[in-house]
Amino acid sequence: MKKDIIERFGGLQKEEPLSCIEDELLLPESCVLESVSPFAGYYTQPNASKPLYLYLMLEGNATFWPVMEAIQQVKKTAPFDFDAVFGEISFTDQTHCYTVRVRDLPHYHLIAELQLLLKNQGLVFRKRNRKLVQIPGLIRLEKFFYLQELGNGFYLDRQQDHHMYFTVNASLAWEQFKKLTEEVKYDVNLLYFDAAQAYFLEDGRTTRLIRIYKEGLTTEKLSEVALRYTKLIPKYQV
Numbered sequence: 001m002k003k004d005i006i007e008r009f010g011g012l013q014k015e016e017p018l019s020c021i022e023d024e025l026l027l028p029e030s031c032v033l034e035s036v037s038p039f040a041g042y043y044t045q046p047n048a049s050k051p052l053y054l055y056l057m058l059e060g061n062a063t064f065w066p067v068m069e070a071i072q073q074v075k076k077t078a079p080f081d082f083d084a085v086f087g088e089i090s091f092t093d094q095t096h097c098y099t100v101r102v103r104d105l106p107h108y109h110l111i112a113e114l115q116l117l118l119k120n121q122g123l124v125f126r127k128r129n130r131k132l133v134q135i136p137g138l139i140r141l142e143k144f145f146y147l148q149e150l151g152n153g154f155y156l157d158r159q160q161d162h163h164m165y166f167t168v169n170a171s172l173a174w175e176q177f178k179k180l181t182e183e184v185k186y187d188v189n190l191l192y193f194d195a196a197q198a199y200f201l202e203d204g205r206t207t208r209l210i211r212i213y214k215e216g217l218t219t220e221k222l223s224e225v226a227l228r229y230t231k232l233i234p235k236y237q238v
Contacts, residue, residue: 017137019033019034020034021033026111026115030057033057034051034055035053051108054101054102054111055099057098058097058123074118083103083104084100084101089137089139099139145159146159162216164217168210169208172236177236196210
C-alpha cells in the first residue's frame with residue numbers, strides 16, 4: 001500500500017434488494033443471495049454481465065475471525081481473484097443470518113468452486129429453505145478500509161472506484177438514516193447517489209462516516225452532500 005493510504009478496521013451498513021441464485025451454480029442445496037443492484041439509490045438497471053455482490057449464507061452463529069481466517073487461507077490457493085468479508089443480513093420478518101460477502105468474482109460458474117474451497121476451511125453453508133426475489137435485506141459488514149485522507153473529514157476509498165466518505169458526529173438507527181437520505185435527495189442537485197452508514201476504529205475511538213457512491217464524484221460534490229446531511233441530521237436524532 002502507498003504511504004498516503006491508511007488501513008482501518010470497521011464496518012458498513014446498507015440495505016439492498018436480494019435474490020436467490022439458481023441451484024445449478026452452487027453447491028447442492030446451499031443458499032447464495034445476489035444483489036444485482038448493489039447501489040439501488042443510484043442505479044435503477046442491473047448489470048448482470050458477471051456477479052457484482054454475492055452473499056454466501058452461513059449456518060449457525062458464525063463469528064468474524066474464523067470466517068476471515070478461512071477467507072485468507074482460500075485466497076492463498078484459489079486460481080482466481082475475489083474479495084470477501086464477513087457480514088450479517090437481517091430481513092423484515094426479523095430473521096437474520098451470517099454471510100460471506102463476495103465481490104470481484106470473474107464468473108458465475110466459479111461460485112461453487114469458491115464455496116468448496118471455503119467449506120474445506122471449515123465453513124458450513126446454510127441450506128436454502130425459501131426463494132427470495134428482490135427482498136430488501138439490511139446488510140452489516142465487518143471489514144478493513146483502505147482510505148486516503150482528503151482533509152475536512154473526507155476520505156477517498158482506494159479499493160473501490162466512486163466511493164467517498166465523510167465523518168459525522170451522530171448515530172442514527174437505519175430507518176432514520178433512510179428517511180434522512182431521502183430528504184437530502186430532495187435537493188435536485190444531489191439526487192443521484194447511493195448512501196450507506198460506516199465506521200472505523202482508531203486509537204480506541206469510533207469514527208462514524210457516511211459512504212457516498214456516485215460516478216464522477218468529486219470533493220466539491222461530496223462537500224455539497226455532506227453539508228446537506230449535516231444540516232438535516234439534528235431533525236432525525238432521537
